Amino acid sequence: MCQLFAHQPQRDYESQTRSLRIDGHCTSIRLEMAFWDTLEEIASKEDMSLAKFLTRLYSEVLDHCGEVHNFASLLRCSCLIYRSKVVAVMPDFLEGAAPRLVAAE
Structure with missing residues (x-):
């Protein structure tokens, strides 16, 4: 089972810090590349730049909760x-077969 996790590309878990401006404030966020890639994918599907997304x-969480704790x-x-x-x-990997990816419903 650990091969599924241990054999992932090292790039995916390397972290990167990106600077951005939210509500007129400059900030930086440090995330692993796999998360940055996913956020870029989400933003693209929403027809937005990553910064705009x-x-x-951030604004929606602020409106909903009144404050944003630990944005990363x-x-x-x-x-x-x-x-x-x-x-x-x-979970086919439990029986020794390679894991299959299927669309979630």
């Missing part, structure tokens, strides 16, 4: 939610 998400963690969890809706991994 992150600004909109919110982004990671958003990516997990998005991926869980797009792709599900079938």
Whole structure:
């Protein structure tokens, strides 16, 4: 089972810090490349730039909760939610077969 996790591309878990402006404030966010890639995919599907998508998400959380705690963690969890809706991994690897990817319903 660990091969599924250990053999992932190293680039995916290397982190990168990106600077952006949200609500007129400059900030930086450090995430692993796999999360940046997923956020770019989400933004693209929403026909937005990544900066515009992150600004909109931040504003919506601010409107809903009154404040935004740990935006980087919110982004990671958003990516997990998005991926869980797009792709599900079938647990065939428990029987020694290669895992299959199928669309989640």
